[in-house]
Amino acid sequence: MRTMLPALAGRMLGMEKTMIRRINDLADASCINLGLGELKFPTPKAILDHVRENLDAWRLGYSPNEGFPELRRLIAEQSGESVSPEQVCVTVGAEEALLDVLMVLVGAGDEVLIPDPGFPAYPSLVRLAGGEPKTYPLLPKDNFGLRAETVMGLVSDKTRAIIINSPNNPTGAVHSTKELEILARSVQAFPLTMISDEVYKDIVFGEPAAALATLTDRCVTVNSLSKSHSMAGWRIGWCVAPPDIAKAVRTFHQLAVMCVPSLSQYAAIHALSGFADQELRANLDELRKRRDFAMSCVDRHTVFPYVAPAGTFYLFVDISRRLAKFTNSLDAALKLLAAEKVVTIPGSAFGRVGEGYLRLSFAPAPDVLEEGIRRIGRFFH
Secondary structure, eight states, X not given: OOOOOOOOOGGGTTOOOXXXXXXXXXXXXXXXXXXXOOOOXXXXXXXXXXXXXXTTTSOOSOOOTTXXXXXXXXXXXXXXXXXXXXXXXXXXXXXXXXXXXXXXXOOTTOEEEEEESOOTHHHHHHHHTTOEEEEEEOOGGGTTOOOHHHHHTTOOTTEEEEEEESSXXXXXXXXXXXXXXXXXXXGGGSSOEEEEEOTTTTOBSSSOOOOGGGTOSSEEEEEESTTTTSOGGGOOEEEEOOHHHHHHHHHHHHHHHSOOOHHHHHHHHHHHTTTTHHHHHHHHHHHHHHHHHHHHHHHHHOOOOBOOOSBSSEXXXXXXXXXTTSSSHHHHHHHHHHHHOEEOEEGGGGOGGGTTEEEEEOOSOHHHHHHHHHHHHHXXX
């Protein structure tokens, strides 16, 4: 007798890894990887030394569900004068924070506005929470900057939240304070919450990105140490939310993961206390040099236009004029990987507006960057 396999829950229909991960899974160690969104710098030495020196003395059992009090106090202090530690929940990276917030805010039939192009996990996270993602465009003619009027034109009585990501992944755009102020004022008439994904906030090459929570009191801020401190593998993030949302997030977080590993929280306390700041400044200076070098390599080895990124560590290059012999940007990226062993992420991974682009990370060392971009130019010649 044939055994019937149990059906998966409907919420998982159509769900799969993001295109970023699926493409990276196809690469091997011989490939030049300009795809994965991870800095190549090591975790700052000051943090590693602190962990080594104190490991034997630390208690590594369960922590409070919402995180160590000292860590939440540091996060609150760096989030604004009126922020209480009770508004902070420490999470397993920023992505868990995003899921937690969406799970407590969004229900069946609710809509969440997300950026296009934007982080590929946003649509899936919204759907897991039972909602429907609805994109707002960030257009090349605006240098991929947010336009408040465009976003507000998509708000309806079904809108439960708006996700803002500045600096933006994949474009590197830093949204103007003026547009964010207009948006913050405009949404006051609606019962919705702004979710500010600020994981790239500390990686900017000019004017700092505006802190959305200073513009509206109905805002949840999500952040982590993955990008700013090269601590992706430590899985340490957090959200700062209005008290009612924070209370619900703490409950969901406890049921989902219990607590963040204590070791990572001890490391985060040292990181946020400023002991690694000198290394972080050096890393940012180096990233600025690599950004400029990557742009010069694209200019020298390809014919692709791009908008100079104001933040993040990505170049979003326009390959649309070389797509005639490919089905789309995904087809081009896969054939580039097969022919030249260079990992890039197709713009379609980030939304409809991203079609016709490739995202290149300029986190790798300069010699790796130049060789990868040289191969890209050869492939599309």
